[in-house]
Amino acid sequence: MSFLFRRFMFYFTAFFIAITFNFMLPRLMPGDPVEALFAAAQGRMDPAQMDAVREMYGFLDGNIFMQYLAYIKSVFTLDLGPSVLMFPVSVSEVISNALPWTLFLALGSLIVALTIGVSIGAYASYRRTSLFGQIAPPLLAFISNFPYVVTALFLFYFFALQLEWLPLAYTYDPSLDPGFTLEFIGSVLKHAILPVGSMVIVGIATWVFNMRNAMINVLGEDYVTMAEAKGLSSVRVMSRYAGRNAILPVATAIAMAIGFSFAGSIMTEVVFNYQGLGNVLLKGIVARDYPLIQAILLILVTAVLTANFIADILYVWLDPRISN
Numbered sequence: 001m002s003f004l005f006r007r008f009m010f011y012f013t014a015f016f017i018a019i020t021f022n023f024m025l026p027r028l029m030p031g032d033p034v035e036a037l038f039a040a041a042q043g044r045m046d047p048a049q050m051d052a053v054r055e056m057y058g059f060l061d062g063n064i065f066m067q068y069l070a071y072i073k074s075v076f077t078l079d080l081g082p083s084v085l086m087f088p089v090s091v092s093e094v095i096s097n098a099l100p101w102t103l104f105l106a107l108g109s110l111i112v113a114l115t116i117g118v119s120i121g122a123y124a125s126y127r128r129t130s131l132f133g134q135i136a137p138p139l140l141a142f143i144s145n146f147p148y149v150v151t152a153l154f155l156f157y158f159f160a161l162q163l164e165w166l167p168l169a170y171t172y173d174p175s176l177d178p179g180f181t182l183e184f185i186g187s188v189l190k191h192a193i194l195p196v197g198s199m200v201i202v203g204i205a206t207w208v209f210n211m212r213n214a215m216i217n218v219l220g221e222d223y224v225t226m227a228e229a230k231g232l233s234s235v236r237v238m239s240r241y242a243g244r245n246a247i248l249p250v251a252t253a254i255a256m257a258i259g260f261s262f263a264g265s266i267m268t269e270v271v272f273n274y275q276g277l278g279n280v281l282l283k284g285i286v287a288r289d290y291p292l293i294q295a296i297l298l299i300l301v302t303a304v305l306t307a308n309f310i311a312d313i314l315y316v317w318l319d320p321r322i323s324n
Contacts, residue, residue, distance in 0.1 A: 004312065004313065007309060007312045008309065011305045011306075011308065011309045014301075014305055015301065015302065015305055018297075018298060018301040018302075018305075019071070019072060019075055019298065020068070021297075022071075022075075022294040022297060022298055023067075023068055023071045023072075025290065025293070025294060075298070078092055080092050080291055080294075080295050081291045082291070083284075083289055083291060083292050084284075084287055084288065084289035084290070084291065084292070085283055085284055085287040085289040085292060091291045091292050091295050092295075094280060094292060095277070095280075095292075095295055095296065095299065098275060098276050098277050098279070098280045099276070099277060099299070101171050101269075101274065101275055101276035101277075102262065102265050102266065102269065102276035102277040102278065103262075104192070104276075105192065105195055105196060105199065105265040105268065105269065105274065105276060106199075106258065106261040106262045106264070106265040107258070107261070108192065108196050109195075109196045109199035109200050109203065109261055109264075109265070110203070110254075110257055110258060110261045112196065112200050113199070113200045113203040113204045113206075113207060114207050114254065114257075116200070116204055116207075117203075117204045117205070117206065117207025117208045117210075117211065118207050118208075118211045120136060120137075120140070120204075120208050120211075121137075121207060121208040121209065121210065121211025121212040121215065122211050122212075122215050124136050124137055124208065124212050125211070125212040125213075125215035125216045126215065128212075128216070136208070137205075137208055137209060137212060140204055140205040140208050141205045141208075141209070143201060143205070144201065144202050144203065144204060144205035144206070145205075146201075146202065147202070148198060148199065148202050148264045148267045148268050149267055149268075149270075149271060151198045151201050151202055152194070152195065152198040152267075152268050152271040152272065153271055155194050155197060155198050155201075156168070156194060156271055156272060159194060160194060166190065166191075166193055166194050167190060167191045167194075168272075168273075169272055169273035169274070170191055170273060170274070170275060171188060171191055171192075171274055171275045171276075172184060172187040172188045172191055173187045173191075191274075194272055195265070195268045195269065195271075195272045195274050198268055198271075199261065199264055199265065199268055202264070203257070203261065203264070206253075206257070210253055253311070257307075258303070258307040258310075260304070260307075262300065262303045262304070262307075263300060263303075263304065265277075265278065266278035266281065266300065270282050277296050277299065277300075280292065280296065281293065281296045284296070
């Protein structure tokens with residue numbers, strides 16, 4: 001318990017450092033974000049509201065410490081104020097509309113990459129002397145070394161621009177009304193093929209090598225040798241005996257991968273104009289929408305810290321010796 005408490009305090013401290021950075025961000029930038037908000041509103045806001053907006057963003061009269069406490073309160077109460085870019089829509093509403101699409105990309109690509117990578121890694125380790133076992137892992141490692149953006153741009157140019165097989169942008173066909181219909185779901189899946197595919201290509205090698213290394217260690221155990229001596233099929237030995245035990249170390253890496261997939265989806269969304277947090281973040285930076293930028297950066301930091309803390313919990317659960 002002391003180990004988990006120490007890790008929790010570490011991540012909680014890191015979270016507060018992120019909050020502090022967010023608090024200082026608009027104060028270090030040139031100009032006044034509140035005045036920028038009123039200018040962007042183009043007469044839709046009453047100048048008498050300026051003091052209320054300043055208070056909402058933490059620009060209060062008084063010392064910097066009181067402003068910091070007011071900002072922390074706004075973070076924990078999710079009172080993030082209106083967005084400059086989409087005024088008078090609140091930042092919370094903008095994020096709630098974009099976040100599900102980012103989660104869809106991040107978790108969808110992670111599940112696909114994990115399933116394919118673990119399967120290839122298990123087979124490549126069991127047949128490591130075959131042509132497939134010697135060629136597949138290094139080939140996938142070479143392909144996966146390309147950054148998200150480069151892979152996304154290549155797929156975008158080849159499959160969307162040249163062949164015109166897949167959509168260029170958006171999360172679904174704008175002419176469709178959102179709903180649980182086969183046409184809408186099919187459009188969502190079709191528009192997700194390229195962004196998800198680019199993230200799978202980049203991330204798949206990690207799972208191939210994780211599973212391959214874990215399987216090679218397990219294949220030398222006595223119970224695997226006994227299973228083979230019994231004449232069990234290769235598929236059964238690989239899945240029921242070796243694979244089940246080799247998957248445990250891989251499981252601890254899944255939580256950490258969630259955070260990195262989340263960050264990777266942010267960059268991929270910009271390339272494909274996918275209507276998630278990445279697209280909103282880019283527009284917010286162009287519009288100098290400080291409240292929106294702060295909120296998205298805080299979400300990214302929170303996702304990575306939470307994923308790492310979950311990984312620490314899994315480590316303790318799988319190997320209790322770590323807590324000592």
